[in-house]
Amino acid sequence: MPLKTIKGLETRPTTDKTKETLFNILQADVPDCRFLDLFSGSGAIAIEALSRGAAYAVLVEQNGKAAQCIQENLVFTRLADRAEVQKCEVLTALRRMEGQKPFDIIFLDPPYDQEAEQGVLSYLADSTLADLYTVIVVEASLETDFSWLEEMGYHAYKYKKYKTSQHVFLQKKG
Numbered sequence: 343m344p345l346k347t348i349k350g351l352e353t354r355p356t357t358d359k360t361k362e363t364l365f366n367i368l369q370a371d372v373p374d375c376r377f378l379d380l381f382s383g384s385g386a387i388a389i390e391a392l393s394r395g396a397a398y399a400v401l402v403e404q405n406g407k408a409a410q411c412i413q414e415n416l417v418f419t420r421l422a423d424r425a426e427v428q429k430c431e432v433l434t435a436l437r438r439m440e441g442q443k444p445f446d447i448i449f450l451d452p453p454y455d456q457e458a459e460q461g462v463l464s465y466l467a468d469s470t471l472a473d474l475y476t477v478i479v480v481e482a483s484l485e486t487d488f489s490w491l492e493e494m495g496y497h498a499y500k501y502k503k504y505k506t507s508q509h510v511f512l513q514k515k516g
Contacts, residue, residue, distance in 0.1 A: 400435075481508070
């Protein structure tokens with residue numbers, strides 16, 4: 343289904359081919375999972391997870407136009423009853439949800455080359471929202487340095503590189 347996106351450079355939709363590769367890797371983890379989509383943009387990643395059997399998704403997007411677009415896409419795909427949209431900054435949303443049970447998959451696609459993933463992963467390192475079984479996927483530019491992951495308490499178990507971006511798959515170390 344074609345989803346709405348907002349015009350301009352404020353969001354950077356993940357290409358269909360990249361999305362397909364991502365979900366081929368995650369396919370065994372998605373059914374019945376709790377999915378958290380940070381820096382959601384159009385909501386396409388969480389909507390794909392829901393369409394592939396995720397039980398529930400939380401989508402976090404601070405851009406008002408993008409959050410409205412997510413709501414419209416959830417209604418269009420008839421998935422709104424299994425999703426929650428939080429229109430706020432990502433760390434604010436994480437603090438609000440603290441104490442909830444862990445998500446099974448957390449996907450984050452922050453603005454490239456601004457080191458926002460470090461702040462989010464630093465928060466999640468000591469959060470109830472991610473445990474040793476939570477799969478965390480970071481979408482980043484190819485230039486993004488992840489050498490700090492181990493010292494922050496994460497194990498990166500897969501790197502998938504594309505033309506201009508990469509997905510880093512990680513979990514908390516036990």
